[in-house]
Amino acid sequence: MEKLEKDVKYGAETWPVKRVQEKKLDAVExxxxxxxxxxxxxxxxxxxxxxxxxxxxxxxxxxxESRLQWCGHVMRRDETYVGRRVMQMEVPGGRARGRPKRMWMAVVREDLRNKQLSEDDVFD
Structure with missing residues (x-):
């Protein structure tokens, strides 16, 4: 049953999901x-x-839960791991006009805050 649940999410742990999108997914589910x-x-x-x-x-x-597990997995990897380097990378240049896109790390920080965890707890 656990394998089935993982397959259904289609890699959703990497999506920067908005609350409205979460509600729609829950309704469909x-x-x-x-x-x-x-x-x-x-x-x-x-x-x-x-x-x-x-x-x-x-x-x-x-x-x-999967998003926090994935974040912990990436953060525990060594500094040369491509996923870790991408998370810490700064993109040069300016942003486009309008509201900024929701970033994945902002969603992870919100999840950590909701679970009353700190970013250091990722390494546990």
Whole structure:
């Protein structure tokens, strides 16, 4: 079952996901447990109850967990590892006009803050 959950995420641990996108993913992901339990929206059962019945965790929570695991994996590698060098790299030049794109490291820092962890805890 664990392998199936990892396959479903399609490398989502590397996506800089916005909250709106997380909500949409969770909504789409809830369709299958609802279908399995033969529950419709008209039945007005809460998602938590359906998740408890099917023992399925929110996709956003699993993605958050995978993102932190991936960050820890990359940060524990040696300095010559390409993933580590890319994370620490500074790109020269200016940004385009408008709101900046959401960066992956900002999402990881937010996840760490939500779990009440520091960036040093990544090495544990």
């Amino acid at each position: 809830m369709k299958m447990p609802r279908f399995m339990c033969r529950v419709t929206k008209v039945d007005r059962l809460k998602n938590e109850r359906i998740r408890g019945t099917t023992k399925v965790v929110e996709l956003s929570e699993k993605t958050r």
